[in-house]
Amino acid sequence: MILENEIGLSSFRNERQKASISILYTYGFLANCYEQFYKMHGMTNQQYNALRILRDQYPKPVSTSFLREKMLDKMSDASRLVSRLSAKGLVVVTQNPTDKRLVNILISETGHQLISDIDSDLYKLDDLMNGITEEEAVQLTSLLYKVRNSLKSTYDNTVTEEQVHA
CATH class of the missing domain: 1.10.10.10 (Winged helix-like DNA-binding domain superfamily/Winged helix DNA-binding domain)
Incomplete structure (x- = not known):
C-alpha cells in the first residue's frame, strides 16, 4: 500500500502494472537528482x-x-x-x-x-x-536487464507486425 498512498491510487490491475508504475515513479526522483547534480557543473x-x-x-x-x-x-x-x-x-x-x-x-x-x-x-x-546493499543493487540491475529485454522484444515484435500489415 505504500506506492498506492504515494501516488494516490487505490489499487493496481496486477503486480506487473504496480512494478512498471513504481519504476516510472522512481525514475522521476532519480532523474531530478541527476539533473540537479549536473546543473551544479553547468x-x-x-x-x-x-x-x-x-x-x-x-x-x-x-x-x-x-x-x-x-x-x-x-x-x-x-x-x-x-x-x-x-x-x-x-x-x-x-x-x-x-x-x-x-x-x-x-x-x-x-x-x-x-x-x-x-x-x-x-x-x-x-x-x-x-538505501540498498551492494547485493540488492546487483539483483536490481539483473531484474532491470530482464525488463529491458522484455521491452525490446515486445517493441521489436510490434514493429515487425506493423511492417507486415503496412
Whole structure:
C-alpha cells in the first residue's frame, strides 16, 4: 500500500502494472537528482553522457548517429546537443573528409577537463542508492536487464507486425 498512498491510487490491475508504475515513479526522483547534480557543473545529464561517450572514443572522432546510438536517452537530439557542446567549447566539430554530409566530433581539452572534474564528484550519484546493499543493487540491475529485454522484444515484435500489415 505504500506506492498506492504515494501516488494516490487505490489499487493496481496486477503486480506487473504496480512494478512498471513504481519504476516510472522512481525514475522521476532519480532523474531530478541527476539533473540537479549536473546543473551544479553547468551542464545537463545528456551533455555529460555525450562527453563520456566522446572521451571513451578519443582520439577517434564519432558521428552524431554513433553518439545517438550510445546515448542513455535515445530521444536526445544529438545534433542540437553537439551544437550546444560546441558552443561551450567542450567538443570540436569538423566535416567528415570522406562524406561531406557527416561531421566528426571530438571532445576538446576543455571537455576533458570538465568531465574529469565531474568524475571526481560521481560518488555523490552513487550515494543516491545508499538505501540498498551492494547485493540488492546487483539483483536490481539483473531484474532491470530482464525488463529491458522484455521491452525490446515486445517493441521489436510490434514493429515487425506493423511492417507486415503496412
